[in-house]
Amino acid sequence: MPYDIETIRKNIKKAVSGKHVDPDEFRPDKAKDSANPLKYRFFVLPPLKSGDVLKSGTVTQSMENFFIAHGDHWVNDRPHPCPRVWDGSDCDICNYGFELYKECKEKKLGDDRKKQIGQQWMPNTYYMVNIFFTNWKGNPEDLRGKVKYYNAPKTCLDKWMATLMRDDMGDSEDPDAYGVFFDENAAFCFELVAAKEGRNNGYKSSAFIKNNGIPVPMIMNEDRTPNKKQIEQLLKLRIDLFSKIELPDLAKISKLANVMINGDDGDTNNHNGGFDADETAIEAPEAEVTKKGQEKAPAASVATEAKKTGKPVQARTDAKKTVGKPTQPNDDDDIVTQLANESPLSDDSETSSESSNKDDDIDGDDIASLLSQLDE
Numbered sequence: 001m002p003y004d005i006e007t008i009r010k011n012i013k014k015a016v017s018g019k020h021v022d023p024d025e026f027r028p029d030k031a032k033d034s035a036n037p038l039k040y041r042f043f044v045l046p047p048l049k050s051g052d053v054l055k056s057g058t059v060t061q062s063m064e065n066f067f068i069a070h071g072d073h074w075v076n077d078r079p080h081p082c083p084r085v086w087d088g089s090d091c092d093i094c095n096y097g098f099e100l101y102k103e104c105k106e107k108k109l110g111d112d113r114k115k116q117i118g119q120q121w122m123p124n125t126y127y128m129v130n131i132f133f134t135n136w137k138g139n140p141e142d143l144r145g146k147v148k149y150y151n152a153p154k155t156c157l158d159k160w161m162a163t164l165m166r167d168d169m170g171d172s173e174d175p176d177a178y179g180v181f182f183d184e185n186a187a188f189c190f191e192l193v194a195a196k197e198g199r200n201n202g203y204k205s206s207a208f209i210k211n212n213g214i215p216v217p218m219i220m221n222e223d224r225t226p227n228k229k230q231i232e233q234l235l236k237l238r239i240d241l242f243s244k245i246e247l248p249d250l251a252k253i254s255k256l257a258n259v260m261i262n263g264d265d266g267d268t269n270n271h272n273g274g275f276d277a278d279e280t281a282i283e284a285p286e287a288e289v290t291k292k293g294q295e296k297a298p299a300a301s302v303a304t305e306a307k308k309t310g311k312p313v314q315a316r317t318d319a320k321k322t323v324g325k326p327t328q329p330n331d332d333d334d335i336v337t338q339l340a341n342e343s344p345l346s347d348d349s350e351t352s353s354e355s356s357n358k359d360d361d362i363d364g365d366d367i368a369s370l371l372s373q374l375d376e
């Protein structure tokens, strides 16, 4: 009898942790095998400005960029906002990680050790954006035409930046997406490709739909001009990203760092075979997080747990592990369906995307080499 142990574990974790899943957030599903990556197509929406009127209220804080960067240390299956990533403040957990890196360098230890330090002590950094899913048939039905926020990984940001830096479509034989790809009237659609990479999703094959280097309105009329009215409605569906971010708490981070450092000599081999921390750790139900942004269980509960079990507190290494499918919001379905019907990249305009589908990997490599040039 073929039981899917991964699914069973996931469901158990979900049931026991009672974790709050924000219906506004998009989280890609986990790719099951490397041969069949998951694909999603969406537009990144323009950044919010103070005074913008959204369906949810008036925005009070402008975004500096089209994304908001924030980081989480994952400890015992729970995110702890990193002060260093947020505003450059000292972070005791990062500091310890940097010490270990230094030691690593001095002792000329290998990449495995560096990776381990990264997983255990360094935060996951996210680049939060509003996104609008197109009506493309490859998108899961419940996402088509929806606006969500997405905590994108660095891999996506790098691709977005590379595109922003391009002034034009480049070689007319092989035109590329370029410029302000999130311009609602002249945008490029992004295809997120989630492939199985080790135990996680990897996103390096993601790329813009090049569309022969021609930007499109996010919602267009039949004559392909921007549908101003619908676009205005679309922008109102954006989510005030600042309201979704939990701010770092320096005191909690210090406390947590203490527990982590004292409970762990930093030299365990959690990641070698067998069940490791995030395979087996199940959150205690009493430590339930009710809502992002609200008071979370204090770090002390981690200490208690560590004492109880006599085991060191282990940093979570796979942030996407327990990710569930986002549940569907039901309040703005009407508008959203309307938008979905009007969305420009519907199934009959596949021609531009097919060419980029067949050489995803090549696209990825191209961008990687572009990026390395940018670094120089």
Ligand SMILES: [Zn+2]
Binding pocket: 073, 082, 083, 084, 085, 091, 092, 093, 094, 095, 123
């Ligand atoms: Zn940190």
